[in-house]
Amino acid sequence: MTDPVRLDKWLWAARFFKTRSLAQQAIRGGKIELNGDKPKASRLVRAQDRLRISKGEWLIEVDVIEVGEKRVSAPLARQMYQETEDSRQRREAVQAQRAAEHTRSGDPGKRPDKHSRRALRRIHRGD
CATH class of the missing domain: 3.10.290.10 (RNA-binding S4 domain)
Incomplete structure (x- = not known):
């Protein structure tokens, strides 16, 4: 030992x-x-x-x-x-919840493409 x-x-x-x-x-x-x-x-x-x-x-x-x-x-x-089994199940449930939240929210870090940028400019200018 x-x-x-x-x-x-x-x-x-x-x-x-x-x-x-x-x-x-x-x-x-x-x-x-x-x-x-x-x-x-x-x-x-x-x-x-x-x-x-x-x-x-x-x-x-x-x-x-x-x-x-x-x-x-x-x-x-x-x-x-x-x-422990309980701990593993809790951890997997939290991971699944976070994954579901991430897919629902989309990708906020993604930059807008050319078409989206033009649409944003039109909104900001008030066209």
Whole structure:
């Protein structure tokens, strides 16, 4: 069995945060729960612990499978935890909702073509 690792190091190594500093800020801000408690950054993470990570509109719940304090590639990092079924379903529902909103709104970043630009000019001039 591997030794337990600091929570901030594990969050960084498992690629939930880009830096340990960002992981520490999230922990201090109450965005991370470890087994239902609000931990400190120095709290030790062990296998079979459950983490609840709140990042923006995402709420991710994972079970720790493996601990490590070295940052690894994304495929290896995904092997360090397993997302719970409820969390996965919530995440997929949010993704589907965002995709539906995006298709409804069109593409606001698209520049108008030549015909549309001329029509806009006519509107602005009052023709």
